[in-house]
Amino acid sequence: MLRNIVAPLRGAVRRSAVVQCRAYATSGPYGNFYYDKLQIEKSKNLKQRPDENTLSFASVFTDHMLVCEWDAKHGWDVPKIVPYQKIPLEPSATVLHYGLECFEGMKAYTGQGKNKNEHYLFRPEKNIERMNRSCARIALPTMKVDEVVKSIAKLVDMDKEWIPKQKGYSMYIRPTMISTEPTLGVAPAKHAMFYTILAPSGPYFKNGFKPVKLYADGTYVRAFHGGTGEYKLGANYAATVMPAILAAQKGYDQILWLTGEDKQVTEVGAMNLLFYWVNKNGEKELATASLDDGLVLPGVTRASVLELCREWGIKVNECKLTIDDVVTAIKEKRMIEVFGAGTAAIVSPVNCIGYQGVDYEVPTPADGLTVKLFNHILSIQHGELGHEWCRNIKDYI
Amino acid sequence: MLRNIVAPLRGAVRRSAVVQCRAYATSGPYGNFYYDKLQIEKSKNLKQRPDENTLSFASVFTDHMLVCEWDAKHGWDVPKIVPYQKIPLEPSATVLHYGLECFEGMKAYTGQGKNKNEHYLFRPEKNIERMNRSCARIALPTMKVDEVVKSIAKLVDMDKEWIPKQKGYSMYIRPTMISTEPTLGVAPAKHAMFYTILAPSGPYFKNGFKPVKLYADGTYVRAFHGGTGEYKLGANYAATVMPAILAAQKGYDQILWLTGEDKQVTEVGAMNLLFYWVNKNGEKELATASLDDGLVLPGVTRASVLELCREWGIKVNECKLTIDDVVTAIKEKRMIEVFGAGTAAIVSPVNCIGYQGVDYEVPTPADGLTVKLFNHILSIQHGELGHEWCRNIKDYI
Numbered sequence: 001m002l003r004n005i006v007a008p009l010r011g012a013v014r015r016s017a018v019v020q021c022r023a024y025a026t027s028g029p030y031g032n033f034y035y036d037k038l039q040i041e042k043s044k045n046l047k048q049r050p051d052e053n054t055l056s057f058a059s060v061f062t063d064h065m066l067v068c069e070w071d072a073k074h075g076w077d078v079p080k081i082v083p084y085q086k087i088p089l090e091p092s093a094t095v096l097h098y099g100l101e102c103f104e105g106m107k108a109y110t111g112q113g114k115n116k117n118e119h120y121l122f123r124p125e126k127n128i129e130r131m132n133r134s135c136a137r138i139a140l141p142t143m144k145v146d147e148v149v150k151s152i153a154k155l156v157d158m159d160k161e162w163i164p165k166q167k168g169y170s171m172y173i174r175p176t177m178i179s180t181e182p183t184l185g186v187a188p189a190k191h192a193m194f195y196t197i198l199a200p201s202g203p204y205f206k207n208g209f210k211p212v213k214l215y216a217d218g219t220y221v222r223a224f225h226g227g228t229g230e231y232k233l234g235a236n237y238a239a240t241v242m243p244a245i246l247a248a249q250k251g252y253d254q255i256l257w258l259t260g261e262d263k264q265v266t267e268v269g270a271m272n273l274l275f276y277w278v279n280k281n282g283e284k285e286l287a288t289a290s291l292d293d294g295l296v297l298p299g300v301t302r303a304s305v306l307e308l309c310r311e312w313g314i315k316v317n318e319c320k321l322t323i324d325d326v327v328t329a330i331k332e333k334r335m336i337e338v339f340g341a342g343t344a345a346i347v348s349p350v351n352c353i354g355y356q357g358v359d360y361e362v363p364t365p366a367d368g369l370t371v372k373l374f375n376h377i378l379s380i381q382h383g384e385l386g387h388e389w390c391r392n393i394k395d396y397i
Numbered sequence: 398m399l400r401n402i403v404a405p406l407r408g409a410v411r412r413s414a415v416v417q418c419r420a421y422a423t424s425g426p427y428g429n430f431y432y433d434k435l436q437i438e439k440s441k442n443l444k445q446r447p448d449e450n451t452l453s454f455a456s457v458f459t460d461h462m463l464v465c466e467w468d469a470k471h472g473w474d475v476p477k478i479v480p481y482q483k484i485p486l487e488p489s490a491t492v493l494h495y496g497l498e499c500f501e502g503m504k505a506y507t508g509q510g511k512n513k514n515e516h517y518l519f520r521p522e523k524n525i526e527r528m529n530r531s532c533a534r535i536a537l538p539t540m541k542v543d544e545v546v547k548s549i550a551k552l553v554d555m556d557k558e559w560i561p562k563q564k565g566y567s568m569y570i571r572p573t574m575i576s577t578e579p580t581l582g583v584a585p586a587k588h589a590m591f592y593t594i595l596a597p598s599g600p601y602f603k604n605g606f607k608p609v610k611l612y613a614d615g616t617y618v619r620a621f622h623g624g625t626g627e628y629k630l631g632a633n634y635a636a637t638v639m640p641a642i643l644a645a646q647k648g649y650d651q652i653l654w655l656t657g658e659d660k661q662v663t664e665v666g667a668m669n670l671l672f673y674w675v676n677k678n679g680e681k682e683l684a685t686a687s688l689d690d691g692l693v694l695p696g697v698t699r700a701s702v703l704e705l706c707r708e709w710g711i712k713v714n715e716c717k718l719t720i721d722d723v724v725t726a727i728k729e730k731r732m733i734e735v736f737g738a739g740t741a742a743i744v745s746p747v748n749c750i751g752y753q754g755v756d757y758e759v760p761t762p763a764d765g766l767t768v769k770l771f772n773h774i775l776s777i778q779h780g781e782l783g784h785e786w787c788r789n790i791k792d793y794i
Contacts, residue, residue, distance in 0.1 A: 058489070058581035065488060086485035087493075091462060091594045092455070096484075096575050099496035099631035100638070139638045174581060178493050184455035184571060184596065186634050186667060188642060197488045199581065221623030226616060226656075228636045234496035235632035237583050239625045241497070241536045245585060259623075261658075270583060 033068060033076040033143040033194075035150040040158075043083035052164040055202035057344065058172045062159040062198040066151055069180070070141045072190040079151050081158060084197065090182040100179035100189055101234040102134035105343045106300075107170040108156045108198075108393065110163050111383045119160050120383045120390045124149045124173075126300045131175055134231040139188035140177050148175070152196050153396035159198055160393070167382055168203035172343075204345035209371065211351035211364045212340070214268065215252035216323050217243060222257035223266055223295045230294040240269050252354055254340075258323055259295060265321040266295045271340030271348060272302040275326065276314075276369050278334040285315040286369070293320070301341040304389065305373055314369075323355055330360045338362045339370040346381075347374045430465060430473040430540040430591075432547040437555075440480035449561040452599035454741065455569045459556040459595040463548055466577070467538045469587040476548050478555060481594065487579040497576035497586055498631040499531035502740045503697075504567040505553045505595075505790065507560050508780045516557050516790045517780045521546045521570075523697045528572055531628040536585035537574050545572070549593050550793035556595055557790070564779055565600035569740075601742035606768065608748035608761045609737070611665065612649035613720050614640060619654035620663055620692045627691040637666050649751055651737075655720055656692060662718040663692045668737030668745060669699040672723065673711075673766050675731040682712040683766070690717070698738040701786065702770055711766075720752055727757045735759045736767040743778075744771045 043063045050060055061084055068079040095101050104127040111118035125145050132142040163171040175196045179189035220243040223229025247255050257266045267273055274288040286309050289296045306316050329335045338350040349364045380387040440460045458481055465476040492498050501524040508515035522542050529539040560568040572593045576586035617640040620626025644652050654663045671685045683706050686693045703713050726732045735747040746761045777784040
């Protein structure tokens with residue numbers, strides 16, 4: 001089988017290659033991104049802030065952005081917070097030709113009740129650590145995690161009036177790294193830019209917790225052994241747009257990406273996917289695709305869900321799953337719940353998986369694990385539970 | 398085997414999906430890109446043109462660029478030729494986040510001898526046809542091929558003094574399509590931009606015909622069944638940069654990308670790869686990866702080489718090839734020549750393939766097929782053979 005042949009090879013070879021990548025990207029003066037050198041230019045034309053009840057996902061941006069330029073000779077320039085503005089790019093910049101770009105998605109939240117004037121970040125260092133791994137994979141520069149998190153916290157603090165106040169609302173944070181190299185050879189960028197923009201966003205589920213229908217697709221493939229599925233590269237997203245249109249035309253909300261000869265279950269593109277089921281041995285467990293094969297994004301929400309479930313005494317199984325495993329469990333009524341986990345929706349219940357012309361229905365109990373996780377994580381994010389994952393932005397700056 | 402399971406599925410399903418993609422991208426007002434509406438703004442600050450003997454690949458750009466903007470409601474705006482300039486992009490433009498970009502590579506040539514004041518394009522319509530397929534795959538708009546080719550010819554004509562004069566030199570043409578959609582949802586772009594820039598370039602082989610060493614890599618994978626290997630998307634290039642660094646550290650010039658359980662031979666990233674050998678049945682033939690599996694770019698130079706060889710009575714075999722087939726042929730001394738074919742180098746001889754720690758030497762005869770093809774195609778491109786593939790830019794505008 002594909003996996004048996006490729007996976008052992010990947011195990012050692014891939015890890016050594018990844019180590020080489022990281023050594024490349026972090027050697028030299030590349031780590032010299034310093035928060036204490038941050039320069040601030042305040043916007044003189046503050047924008048009208050939208051009514052938070054009208055907000056959709058990440059289509060309105062705040063007054064400021066964080067920008068820092070890098071070149072291979074000098075490393076990082078000083079980071080700057082500047083008025084939100086267009087980025088003038090050379091038409092030859094290789095971000096526009098060879099997809100030399102990666103990004104992150106995280107959020108800032110407003111406290112509730114007596115903490116209504118406080119604002120919080122949820123595990124931002126996890127995102128910047130992952131961004132460094134993404135950058136290294138495509139030979140873009142890396143940064144010191146703490147310095148970047150502090151700089152982003154400062155940006156969030158400057159635009160904190162934009163953070164929506166209601167529970168379930170948040171301000172989406174988009175750190176981005178692009179190659180600005182202006183020569184057309186397919187080669188490592190000698191010029192790059194890191195920037196971060198902020199977008200106040202409404203809740204993913206405007207009218208309560210709406211389950212999604214997934215289309216399990218074996219025609220188009222998102223990730224594969226030897227590919228980049230575990231990194232948050234722009235390159236992983238381009239090819240997903242057209243299949244998503246075709247799935248929507250068939251009445252589905254999102255695609256459950258399958259890969260390989262045995263149609264391994266990977267993720268939903270915007271979310272990791274988790275199965276709360278009774279396994280073949282009769283044990284109740286939460287199963288999800290393992291990170292070992294490099295086929296799924298190591299989601300921060302995924303990790304948080306798994307940590308919480310382990311804490312709550314639920315058996316967690318990070319393993320190889322195939323679409324046949326999933327369909328069989330549904331047919332045998334062993335599937336308790338299925339949900340996605342990601343920054344946008346936190347957790348998103350799944351009520352149907354379409355595969356080979358059949359719609360397999362999945363239960364969505366109102367008092368189930370999905371709802372419990374959603375409420376618990378949301379309360380952590382809004383600072384209501386005093387959890388170590390959630391820190392006041394004041395603590396960073 | 399992977400191929401046996403996926404390929405039949407792809408055959409029908411994929412083709413129907415591609416048809417749907419194309420229907421999506423070309424319906425509505427998307428085809429309304431008209432050459433006769435072209436607006437021209439001449440540069441008032443012409444640049445100093447470099448000495449053509451100092452030119453490398455695509456690092457200097459000419460005085461003008463072709464630009465046309467598109468939105469989903471109105472289709473294409475009027476195309477414009479404007480002074481070469483930076484493109485101001487919203488920081489949220491999805492080309493910078495989700496790799497929603499594709500491009501082409503083609504060239505303009507100066508005539509030789511009595512035709513030294515003439516300038517030529519080589520099969521440009523093939524490139525724009527391929528660009529439309531790339532666009533459709535990622536839900537970017539398509540264009541009428543003839544209208545685009547005329548517009549590009551006009552741009553080349555305006556900057557024709559930049560086309561290097563010596564044989565083997567050329568002006569590289571880079572048509573590019575990017576999403577300018579300024580909202581962060583992973584969704585079809587409702588705003589896009591097409592542009593074309595020009596870069597005078599020296600010959601690929603500055604000091605004569607230098608053979609390249611390839612590293613056959615099964616660790617990192619460029620293309621896979623269900624992926625986008627057959628389209629010229631930025632997304633296909635991002636992940637190749639780091640493995641190329643690692644191969645260079647080992648002393649190789651380029652990577653021969655393998656894929657699948659049986660390590661199928663695909664292409665070299667910047668070139669298709671062709672094997673002139675005596676096959677297992679004792680027949681002399683030119684073999685190369687078939688286009689059927691969607692794993693290799695359908696190169697214009699590849700197609701031209703195959704057409705010429707068929708014309709010359711050489712047996713051509715577009716088939717599935719594995720690295721074992723290649724290595725066995727070299728060991729059994731059945732390999733006559735190996736060469737890459739692409740716009741940059743035309744054809745590029747290969748003298749070594751490194752695989753699993755062994756360097757397999759390949760002959761590079763001075764009077765072989767590779768050299769014959771190089772000289773013949775170069776003469777066509779410079780207008781010396783009066784071939785239908787080569788047209789004077791005056792004929793387009």
